[in-house]
Amino acid sequence: MAKAIMIQGAGSNVGKSMLVAGIARALTARGYKVAPFKPQNMSNNAAVSADGGEIGRAQALQARACGLPPHTDMNPVLLKPETDIGAQVVVQGKRIATLKARDYGKMKATLMPAVLQSFHRLAQDVDFIIIEGAGSPAEINLRSGDIANMGFAEAANVPVVLIGDIDRGGVIAQLVGTHTVLPVEDRDRIKAFAVNKFRGDVSLFQDGASAISDMTGWADLGTIPWFSAAHRLPAEDIMDIASSGDGPIKIIVPRLSRIANFDDLDPLAAEPNVRIEIIEAGRPLPLDGDLILLLGTKSTISDLADLRAQGWDIDIQAHLRRGGHILGICGGYQMLGKWIEDPQGIEGRAGRHAGLGLLDVTTVMSPTKRLAEVTAIDKDTGTRLSAYEIHIGRTQGPDSVQAWLDIDGRPEGASAQNGRIKGCYLHGLFAADDFRHSYLSQFGLTDPHVNFEAGVDDTLDALATHIETHMDIDHLIALAKTV
Structure with a gap:
């Protein structure tokens, strides 16, 4: 039976997708059969999957990090924005509707059975599933009917690691603030945290990491330096093109x-x-x-x-x-x-x-x-x-x-x-x-x-080494739960 753990972010664009790819590659190198999973993604950068559907480009890259062909079960709900207020809804690889944000908010809870179906199908064939959240669980206004973050973690009964982004500043507030606003049952699902995108001497943040642990009770999995080769990996977020x-x-x-x-x-x-x-x-x-x-x-x-x-x-x-x-x-x-x-x-x-x-x-x-x-x-x-x-x-x-x-x-x-x-x-x-x-x-x-293709694989290998060096992967494996 597979073990699983979920990587959530204290905000958008904290580097979750890249970290999941790096963790997946590191675990694959250790001999695990690994699969990525993202319950709900929002992106117009999609990939065609091996089973003839479409998923987010980040999940296709993560599948590559695992040595697997991309499959629609890795990203069962994909939202593709078409207007400022509406998006195409793709479920298990197929378009089912184009909805305004308010209408999708009413619909999303009904998609949980399909999301769980995809998740459990993946779990039948692998040793480990690395799950990626979307946005931030601190968006408590979206908690009702949630399938992307804590709603999924609750339904699948998986532990969570929360990622903060120190490059944008205020990382202590990001993480401790998330702890503060979450309801107790969601807060207790978070077992550990990590700080991403650090520039400079990592040891200088040790007091900051200790403060986060003291105020939240979460284990510290590490402070991860900026990965300078990130630009060599395909980007999914429109914010990343330059x-x-x-x-x-x-x-x-x-x-x-x-x-x-x-x-x-x-x-x-x-x-x-x-x-x-x-x-x-x-x-x-x-x-x-x-x-x-x-x-x-x-x-x-x-x-x-x-x-x-x-x-x-x-x-x-x-x-x-x-x-x-x-x-x-x-x-x-x-x-x-x-x-x-x-x-x-x-x-x-x-x-x-x-x-x-x-x-x-x-x-x-x-x-x-x-x-x-x-x-x-x-x-x-x-x-x-x-x-x-x-x-x-x-x-x-x-x-x-x-x-x-x-x-x-x-x-x-x-x-x-x-x-x-x-x-x-x-x-x-x-x-x-x-x-x-x-x-x-x-x-x-x-x-x-x-x-180019060899360069992508070389960069994934370098990313895995980077993650192994700066993140406590042994502790992460110990936190994962059988599903």
């Missing part, structure tokens, strides 16, 4: 409001000769870029309207007049076409919307989502790549004749006749080293390219 690099090849990325699957940037950012420049709202797109990359989005039509409101459509035209290239992936591909038709109002008001008109294709939105892992060939170079599709809508038109990718004899994507404007539905294509190098060679990349 400009990077200073190489001669400059890639411009407009930061769309509902940007999705932005881990497509990670392999490019790993190249030392590439500079990624993220352009925030209110700034023009620079004219000196080699490539403008339009990434996926959870809401193509509204993000296209925002793009125009920023004047970025004019900047794109100026970029092309200067001989620049543009690539659209998924929602970015749909934007490049002449028309986006949404007859059923899937993204809002039903109707026909003008695209950027840079590719002679039309997208028709439909409720059926395509989720698939694929192997494709770049027709221009013959290089093979593995990728995945996760989208609604079908795109076709005259420029589809210049499809530049082939998936088992099926043409994929579209290209303008000048070859400088391309689009496709494939996420993850830049993770293929040979394809990435051949694509970047048109902008002057000549040096040997990075082995």
